[in-house]
Amino acid sequence: MHHASFSRKIFVIGNYVFLVLVSLLCLLPLVQVLAISFSSSPAASAGLVKLIPVDFSLDSYTYILQKQEFINSFSITLQRVVLGYSLNIVLALLCAYPLSKEVKEFRLRTYYAWFFVFTILFGGGLIPTYVVVSETGLLDTIWALIIPGAVGVFNVILLLNFFRGLPKEIEESAFMDGAGHWTVLTRMYVPMSMPVLATISLFTLVGHWNAWFDGLIYMNFPEKYPLSTYLQLMVINSNPMKMDINNLNGALEISERTTRAAQIFLGALPILIVYPFLQKYFVKGIVLGSVKG
Numbered sequence: 114m115h116h117a118s119f120s121r122k123i124f125v126i127g128n129y130v131f132l133v134l135v136s137l138l139c140l141l142p143l144v145q146v147l148a149i150s151f152s153s154s155p156a157a158s159a160g161l162v163k164l165i166p167v168d169f170s171l172d173s174y175t176y177i178l179q180k181q182e183f184i185n186s187f188s189i190t191l192q193r194v195v196l197g198y199s200l201n202i203v204l205a206l207l208c209a210y211p212l213s214k215e216v217k218e219f220r221l222r223t224y225y226a227w228f229f230v231f232t233i234l235f236g237g238g239l240i241p242t243y244v245v246v247s248e249t250g251l252l253d254t255i256w257a258l259i260i261p262g263a264v265g266v267f268n269v270i271l272l273l274n275f276f277r278g279l280p281k282e283i284e285e286s287a288f289m290d291g292a293g294h295w296t297v298l299t300r301m302y303v304p305m306s307m308p309v310l311a312t313i314s315l316f317t318l319v320g321h322w323n324a325w326f327d328g329l330i331y332m333n334f335p336e337k338y339p340l341s342t343y344l345q346l347m348v349i350n351s352n353p354m355k356m357d358i359n360n361l362n363g364a365l366e367i368s369e370r371t372t373r374a375a376q377i378f379l380g381a382l383p384i385l386i387v388y389p390f391l392q393k394y395f396v397k398g399i400v401l402g403s404v405k406g
Contacts, residue, residue: 143378144164145162145163145164146374147378148164148167149166149371149374150173150174150374150375151169151173152166152168152169153167153172153371154170154371155168155368157368157370158368172371173375176372177375177379182335183340183379186339186343186344187340189337189339190322190339193255193259193339194318196255197262198321200260201262201263201313205265205272205313206298206302208269209268209269209272209273209276210276212229212273213273213276213277229269242261243331245261246261246331252331252332252333253332253334257327257332258321258324258327258328261327262327265316271309271312272309272310272313275309279302283301315387319384319388322340322384323341324341325339325341325342325344325345326342341380344376347373
């Protein structure tokens with residue numbers, strides 16, 4: 114910056130100012146939700162809470178952690194994330210490895226690659242997908258939330274492009290030492306693919322955690338809703354406290370605004386905890402997986 118021209122300095126300063134403003138636009142709503150969740154019922158109902166809690170209170174969190182509906186939806190989402198993430202990563206690796214080979218090594222590679230790309234460009238639609246899920250007996254089960262999206266084609270493309278950019282000599286030396294394809298994949302390719310895998314992990318975890326529409330259409334009972342579906346219905350409900358509070362004592366201690374804010378923050382908290390650990394791999398993984406070396 115010391116040797117930069119005046120116009121360059123203005124450009125850099127403008128970029129910093131713009132990025133700070135965008136960051137604040139993303140951060141301030143979350144800060145306000147957190148402040149409302151920690152405020153007292155009268156202060157939140159009166160609209161006195163801005164960015165700092167007013168009359169600090171934990172009543173909303175105490176109430177939420179005793180709500181069976183919230184606990185059930187949270188546990189269902191945890192199951193979905195664990196099972197869905199494991200299946201997505203394993204299938205992405207198993208698909209990307211053979212597709213990364215040359216045609217002389219895998220003759221049908223091009224046909225399979227176009228088969229996967231076709232699914233990105235064209236889809237059957239909501240009704241055919243629902244019929245398939247229904248006829249296969251997956252309705253009202255955790256697998257209805259996992260199996261339809263088990264193979265993420267975008268993740269497969271990132272991985273196969275990264276695999277194709279790795280030096281062929283590494284694989285050839287492993288084959289000369291007697292290693293097979295499974296050994297090459299698990300002991301060589303996977304350890305070298307950590308930036309791309311971290312990026313895919315971030316996409317997958319956030320996708321499963323935030324998905325709400327599939328839970329709404331594939332689950333016929335509210336007690337089987339994942340967390341995002343439960344929160345979405347709670348937010349659009351005009352007065353969720355009518356369903357949740359069955360006694361006057363509870364109604365006096367908490368309000369609709371504080372309870373709603375606390376549940377939204379608790380729903381976002383796991384992603385907020387995981388994201389900083391994976392974010393440093395994000396840009397590197399996207400670049401490595403999108404450009405063939």
